[in-house]
Amino acid sequence: MKYVSTRNAENKVTASLAIAEGLSKEGGLYTPVSLPVVGDDFFRSLIDLSYQERAAKIMKLFLDDFTEEELAEYASKAYAGFDGPAPAPVRMLRDGVHFLELWHGPTCAFKDMALQMLPYLLTASLRKNGEQKQVCILVATSGDTGKAALEGFRDVDQTRILVFFPDHGVSAVQQLQMTTQRGKNVGVCAVKGNFDDAQTGVKAIFSDAELREKLSRKGFFFSSANSINWGRVLPQLVYYISGYCDLVRDGRIAYGDRINVCVPTGNFGNILSAYFTKQMGLPIAKLICASNKNCVLTDFLNTGTYNRCRDFYTTMSPSMDILISSNLERLLFELSGQDDGYVRDLMEQLKTKGTYTVTPAIKKALDDDFAAGFCDDEKTAVIIRDTFEKENYLIDPHTAVGYGVWKEYAEKTGDKTPVLIASTASPYKFCDNVLRSLGETVPENASVELFGQLEKRTGTVAPTPLRELAGLPVRFTRSVEKEEMISAVSDMLN
Numbered sequence: 191m192k193y194v195s196t197r198n199a200e201n202k203v204t205a206s207l208a209i210a211e212g213l214s215k216e217g218g219l220y221t222p223v224s225l226p227v228v229g230d231d232f233f234r235s236l237i238d239l240s241y242q243e244r245a246a247k248i249m250k251l252f253l254d255d256f257t258e259e260e261l262a263e264y265a266s267k268a269y270a271g272f273d274g275p276a277p278a279p280v281r282m283l284r285d286g287v288h289f290l291e292l293w294h295g296p297t298c299a300f301k302d303m304a305l306q307m308l309p310y311l312l313t314a315s316l317r318k319n320g321e322q323k324q325v326c327i328l329v330a331t332s333g334d335t336g337k338a339a340l341e342g343f344r345d346v347d348q349t350r351i352l353v354f355f356p357d358h359g360v361s362a363v364q365q366l367q368m369t370t371q372r373g374k375n376v377g378v379c380a381v382k383g384n385f386d387d388a389q390t391g392v393k394a395i396f397s398d399a400e401l402r403e404k405l406s407r408k409g410f411f412f413s414s415a416n417s418i419n420w421g422r423v424l425p426q427l428v429y430y431i432s433g434y435c436d437l438v439r440d441g442r443i444a445y446g447d448r449i450n451v452c453v454p455t456g457n458f459g460n461i462l463s464a465y466f467t468k469q470m471g472l473p474i475a476k477l478i479c480a481s482n483k484n485c486v487l488t489d490f491l492n493t494g495t496y497n498r499c500r501d502f503y504t505t506m507s508p509s510m511d512i513l514i515s516s517n518l519e520r521l522l523f524e525l526s527g528q529d530d531g532y533v534r535d536l537m538e539q540l541k542t543k544g545t546y547t548v549t550p551a552i553k554k555a556l557d558d559d560f561a562a563g564f565c566d567d568e569k570t571a572v573i574i575r576d577t578f579e580k581e582n583y584l585i586d587p588h589t590a591v592g593y594g595v596w597k598e599y600a601e602k603t604g605d606k607t608p609v610l611i612a613s614t615a616s617p618y619k620f621c622d623n624v625l626r627s628l629g630e631t632v633p634e635n636a637s638v639e640l641f642g643q644l645e646k647r648t649g650t651v652a653p654t655p656l657r658e659l660a661g662l663p664v665r666f667t668r669s670v671e672k673e674e675m676i677s678a679v680s681d682m683l684n
C-alpha cells in the first residue's frame with residue numbers, strides 16, 4: 191500500500207517513508223492511495239480479541255512494510271501503561287448513548303492513543319529506510335498533543351522533540367504538564383500567539399530549505415508528531431473499530447447495526463480517522479462533527495464555504511481553539527477523487543484569501559456523511575453540570591461539547607441511531623472550568639491545588655500522572671515571538 195501527497199499525486203511513498211517524513215516536501219499530507227477493502231467478516235473477526243490484538247490486525251492492513259508480529263509487539267508496549275483493564279473502554283450512559291473513553295493513557299487525553307504508538311512506528315520507519323540522522327520532531331500544540339508527544343518520545347534513541355504551545359492558550363494543568371517534562375531529548379517553548387500561529391510557524395520551519403540544509407549538516411532532519419503525520423491518524427482508526435466491536439461483544443447492538451459517531455474536533459484529525467473507518471465499511475451512519483465557539487468546521491459543513499477570517503475565541507475547551515483545520519485537506523483530497531490540483535488551489539485560496547468554497551458535488555458528499563454543530567462555553571458548562579447531576583458521569587469540557595452537539599442533533603432530527611461519543615480528556619485536566627461549571631468558586635490560574643476540591647465535590651479520583659505533577663520542578667520557561675520560532679529551534683538543538 192502506497193501513500194500519496196495531497197498536493198502532488200506523482201509523489202507516492204511507502205508507509206514507513208510517509209511516517210518518517212511526516213509532511214511531504216511540497217507541504218501536502220500523505221494519505222493512502224486507496225483504503226484497504228475488508229470483507230464483512232473482518233470486523234467480526236476482531237470482536238473476541240483484545241484492544242492490542244485488534245490494533246495489530248487493523249494497522250497491518252495499512253502498513254505493508256511492517257509485519258503483524260512487529261505491530262503486535264508495538265501495540266503491547268504502547269498500551270501497557272494505560273490504567274484500567276482496556277486502553278479505550280466504552281462506557282454506556284444509558285440505552286443508545288455511549289462514550290468511548292480515550293483518556294486512560296499517561297497524559298490523560300486521547301492524544302496518547304496515537305502518541306504512545308508513534309515512537310515505535312517512527313523509529314522502525316527510520317531503520318527500514320536506513321536513516322542515520324537524528325529525527326527532530328517539531329510539535330505545535332493546542333494543549334494535549336505537546337504533552338502526549340513529549341511523553342511518547344522522551345528518551346527515545348535517535349530522536350529530539352521540541353514543542354511550541356500558545357502562551358495563555360492552554361489550561362494551567364496542561365501548561366504544568368509540559369513545563370515539568372522530564373527527559374534528555376526534550377524542549378518546550380511558549381509562543382506569543384494562538385495555536386494557529388504556532389502551527390503556521392512549525393509548518394514554515396518545515397518548508398525552510400536553508401534551515402533544513404543547515405540542520406542536515408549537523409545530522410538532523412525534521413518530522414512531525416502532529417496529526418498531519420499518518421502515523422498519528424492510523425492508531426486513531428483502531429479505537430473506532432474497537433469501540434464498535436465492544437458494543438457488539440457487550441450486546442448493545444447486533445453485528446451490522448449502524449451507529450452514529452460524534453467527535454469533538456478542532457484540527458479534524460480525530461473525526462477524519464472515524465471517516466476512514468466508515469470508508470472501510472464499518473457500519474457508521476452519520477459522523478457528527480462538534481465544535482466549540484470557534485465553529486469554522488460547523489459553518490463549513492453546513493454551507494460548503496470554509497472561512498478562517500473571523501474572531502478567534504479562547505474557550506474552556508482549548509484543545510479545539512483552532513481556525514485552520516489541517517486534516518480537512520485529506521478529506522477534500524478524498525472527496526475530489528484525489529485531485530491534487532484542486533486541493534492545491536483550495537489551500538492556496540485559504541492562505542491568500544482566508545476562504546474557499548467546495549464544488550456542489552463535494553458539498554453533497556459532505557452532507558451524506560456528516561452532520562455538524564457547535565456548543566459555546568455557557569452551554570458546555572450546563573452540559574457538564576447536568577451530566578454530572580442527572581446522569582452521574584463527570585466529563586471534561588471537550589467531551590461536553592461533543593455531548594451537547596449530539597443532544598441537539600438528536601432532538602432536531604429525531605435520529606434514534608445509537609451513538610458513540612468520543613470522550614477525549616480527563617476532567618481533571620480542566621479542573622478549574624469543570625469546578626466552575628459545577629457551581630464552585632475557583633481562583634484564577636490554579637491547577638493541581640484544585641484536584642482535592644474536584645475529588646470532594648464529585649467523589650471521583652484524580653488520575654495518578656496528574657496528581658504527581660505537584661512535586662515536579664518547572665524546567666522550561668522560555669516564551670518567544672512567532673518570528674523567533676526558528677531561532678528557538680536552533681538554540682534548542684545546540
Ligand SMILES: *Cc1c(COP(=O)(O)O)cnc(C)c1O
Binds near residue numbers: 333334457459589615
Ligand atoms: C486534540 C483534542 C481534541 C481535538 O482533536 P482533533 O484531532 O484536533 O480534532 C479534542 N479534545 C481534546 C481533549 C483534545 O486534546
